[in-house]
Amino acid sequence: xxxxxxxxRASPTPTVKSMPDATATDGPTVGQVSTRLGVTVRAxxxxxxxxxxxxxxxxxxxxxxxxxxxxxxxxxxxxxREIGLGLDRxxxxxxxxxxxxxxxxxxxxxxxxxxxxxLQQLSAGLDRMIDAHERGLLLTxxxxxxxxxxxxxxxxxxxARQHYGDTTQWRxxxxxxxxxxxxxxxxxxxxxxxxxxxxxxxxxxxxxxxxPEANQLVELHREVFASYFPLTRxxxxxxxxxxxxxxxxxxxxxxxxxxxxxxxxxxxxxxxxAHGIDPDTATxx
Amino acid sequence: xxxxxxxxRASPTPTVKSMPDATATDGPTVGQVSTRLGVTVRAxxxxxxxxxxxxxxxxxxxxxxxxxxxxxxxxxxxxxREIGLGLDRxxxxxxxxxxxxxxxxxxxxxxxxxxxxxLQQLSAGLDRMIDAHERGLLLTxxxxxxxxxxxxxxxxxxxARQHYGDTTQWRxxxxxxxxxxxxxxxxxxxxxxxxxxxxxxxxxxxxxxxxPEANQLVELHREVFASYFPLTRxxxxxxxxxxxxxxxxxxxxxxxxxxxxxxxxxxxxxxxxAHGIDPDTATxx
DNA sequence: CTTGACCCTCACGTTGTGTGAGGCTGGAGG
DNA sequence: CCTCCAGCCTCACACAACGTGAGGGTCAAG
Numbered sequence: 001x002x003x004x005x006x007x008x009r010a011s012p013t014p015t016v017k018s019m020p021d022a023t024a025t026d027g028p029t030v031g032q033v034s035t036r037l038g039v040t041v042r043a044x045x046x047x048x049x050x051x052x053x054x055x056x057x058x059x060x061x062x063x064x065x066x067x068x069x070x071x072x073x074x075x076x077x078x079x080x081r082e083i084g085l086g087l088d089r090x091x092x093x094x095x096x097x098x099x100x101x102x103x104x105x106x107x108x109x110x111x112x113x114x115x116x117x118x119l120q121q122l123s124a125g126l127d128r129m130i131d132a133h134e135r136g137l138l139l140t141x142x143x144x145x146x147x148x149x150x151x152x153x154x155x156x157x158x159x160a161r162q163h164y165g166d167t168t169q170w171r172x173x174x175x176x177x178x179x180x181x182x183x184x185x186x187x188x189x190x191x192x193x194x195x196x197x198x199x200x201x202x203x204x205x206x207x208x209x210x211x212p213e214a215n216q217l218v219e220l221h222r223e224v225f226a227s228y229f230p231l232t233r234x235x236x237x238x239x240x241x242x243x244x245x246x247x248x249x250x251x252x253x254x255x256x257x258x259x260x261x262x263x264x265x266x267x268x269x270x271x272x273x274a275h276g277i278d279p280d281t282a283t284x285x
Numbered sequence: 286x287x288x289x290x291x292x293x294r295a296s297p298t299p300t301v302k303s304m305p306d307a308t309a310t311d312g313p314t315v316g317q318v319s320t321r322l323g324v325t326v327r328a329x330x331x332x333x334x335x336x337x338x339x340x341x342x343x344x345x346x347x348x349x350x351x352x353x354x355x356x357x358x359x360x361x362x363x364x365x366r367e368i369g370l371g372l373d374r375x376x377x378x379x380x381x382x383x384x385x386x387x388x389x390x391x392x393x394x395x396x397x398x399x400x401x402x403x404l405q406q407l408s409a410g411l412d413r414m415i416d417a418h419e420r421g422l423l424l425t426x427x428x429x430x431x432x433x434x435x436x437x438x439x440x441x442x443x444x445a446r447q448h449y450g451d452t453t454q455w456r457x458x459x460x461x462x463x464x465x466x467x468x469x470x471x472x473x474x475x476x477x478x479x480x481x482x483x484x485x486x487x488x489x490x491x492x493x494x495x496x497p498e499a500n501q502l503v504e505l506h507r508e509v510f511a512s513y514f515p516l517t518r519x520x521x522x523x524x525x526x527x528x529x530x531x532x533x534x535x536x537x538x539x540x541x542x543x544x545x546x547x548x549x550x551x552x553x554x555x556x557x558x559a560h561g562i563d564p565d566t567a568t569x570x
Numbered sequence: 571c572t573t574g575a576c577c578c579t580c581a582c583g584t585t586g587t588g589t590g591a592g593g594c595t596g597g598a599g600g
Numbered sequence: 601c602c603t604c605c606a607g608c609c610t611c612a613c614a615c616a617a618c619g620t621g622a623g624g625g626t627c628a629a630g
Contacts, residue, residue, distance in 0.1 A: 029608070040588085041607095041608090042586090042587060042588065043587065045587095050586095059595090059608095061608080062609055063595080063609080064608085079460065079464075082407070083410055086586090087585080087586075102418040102419060105411055105414055105418065106415060108411060109415065112404055113408065115404055116404045120401060122367070122368060123397045123398065125368055126369075126390055126393060130387055133390065166383070230357065314577075316575090316576060326576095326577090327619065330579090331618055335617095344577095347577080349577085372616080372617070573629085574629095575626100575627090576625105576627080577624100577625075577626070577627095578624080578626090579622105579624090580623090581620105581621095581622090582619105582621090583621105584618090585615100586615100588613105590612095591610105591613105593608105593609080594607105594608075594610105596606095597604105597605095598603100598604085598605090598606105599602105599605105600603080600604100
């Protein structure tokens with residue numbers, strides 16, 4: 001608070017000071033100008049500070065008084081600012097009488113067009129993400145059938161969202177889905193089908209829980225499943241139990257080979273135990 | 286540069302430091318992450334500073350090492366940032382597991398839509414301004430004929446732009462034109478016609494240069510003309526000379542009353558003299 | 571042992587105001 | 601006369617999301 005003194009200055013503006021009593025005749029003050037032009041007082045102060053629009057007059061007390069000429073200039077500033085020009089460019093246009101106004105305007109127009117473009121792409125991206133969060137997939141029902149096979153039921157997604165919609169995992173899944181096209185889904189579907197086949201073959205071949213082959217399959221499952229969302233071993237154990245308990249999942253796996261659901265759960269449990277996890281106390285995340 | 290010491294710190298990150306030689310196994314450093322995700326190193330530093338995305342590991346030398354989990358988080362940040370979310374909101378979505386992601390996305394979408402709207406209005410405004418600068422009027426030829434009468438020639442505008450296009454006055458005129466619709470032009474045309482009539486009547490009535498009536502007419506002319514651009518008395522004198530000298534303007538005024546062009550010039554000169562201006566040395570601006 | 575590519579931590583600059591803090595001015599009312 | 605209150609003044613900090621050095625370590629290679 002050093003400069004606590006009154007705002008008397010030698011002659012900061014190049015113009016003459018007004019008479020002590022003259023107020024209405026010399027021009028409006030900041031507040032009046034601000035309401036008249038629809039800008040804040042702070043903006044007027046700022047424009048004065050940076051020399052963009054200084055009032056020609058000051059009262060003896062230091063009040064800014066804007067003349068008709070000042071208002072003309074301010075009006076142009078407001079217009080250009082609404083157009084989206086930066087204050088520097090406005091200053092250039094206002095002060096440089098040789099400035100190429102239409103050129104500057106055209107340049108600004110292309111910039112605005114670019115920004116509109118970017119925003120529209122962004123809006124499209126947002127729509128895709130919202131869709132992904134709400135529908136779970138960005139594919140038409142036909143595409144879904146073509147990719148996931150005939151036994152695929154589109155309602156499953158809605159049910160999954162009902163159940164898991166506000167879990168971290170659904171969010172992760174949805175966000176990844178937003179940036180996946182049909183080919184990528186196809187690749188995931190292929191990998192899943194390959195895993196199913198490998199599971200059936202291994203069970204046929206008499207692979208036993210805890211064996212290296214079984215553990216490798218469990219790891220493969222983790223990898224494939226990770227395309228939906230990151231899956232810890234504990235979560236995988238929970239999944240395995242669900243595969244066995246849930247009628248839908250059990251039917252799927254037992255449809256590949258009788259007893260596959262249970263066998264799958266057992267190889268997951270064994271692998272988890274090998275990694276120091278007790279399957280009976282494993283929790284989701 | 287007080288803290289010029291080496292970046293050894295007790296344990297700033299909650300994680301363990303890596304072995305002195307391990308680099309490739311623990312995770313990528315800032316530079317590698319920056320190229321992989323397409324963000325600048327500075328942005329990574331910034332996100333670390335504000336606690337949005339801190340690397341789980343540091344080498345003994347203080348190098349940031351990003352784990353797979355860190356990269357997951359970073360990826361989500363990048364996606365959300367591309368969507369246009371602010372870092373605060375990104376943090377909210379990432380850290381608050383109860384966050385309403387679709388809601389946030391939808392809110393963002395409406396915001397983006399609003400911004401697009403504003404930009405499109407702005408673009409339209411720019412177009413109007415560019416047009417005004419280049420064509421001088423935003424009216425169709427038919428509108429021009431309807432407003433300015435049958436003897437109006439649209440080519441005059443192009444000629445005027447040719448002559449005066451890079452003067453301050455043309456710019457002022459053009460910018461005002463950008464925000465004028467047909468009704469406003471009609472009002473201006475009416476005022477001009479009224480002025481012409483008043484001039485003819487006054488000359489008929491024997492008003493002499495220097496008389497109060499004459500000076501009042503000169504003031505009226507300044508006022509009416511000011512709808513195009515601010516007109517000083519000096520400039521008005523130059524205009525008066527041109528009205529007399531230019532065949533087109535002279536024909537217009539002499540068409541109202543024989544000798545009106547010269548009489549008009551004389552009442553302007555007299556008025557100027559009364560205001561302390563020597564008409565013979567008056568200059569444009 | 572030096573070079574050169576990376577990495578580190580300050581710390582200030584950017585843009586166009588928003589938001590006080592602390593204080594003066596000027597007209598109205600008691 | 602004094603007080604009140606709206607309006608004005610000048611600092612000066614804050615913002616969002618980094619950019620851009622300054623000044624200096626680190627690391628693998630020649």
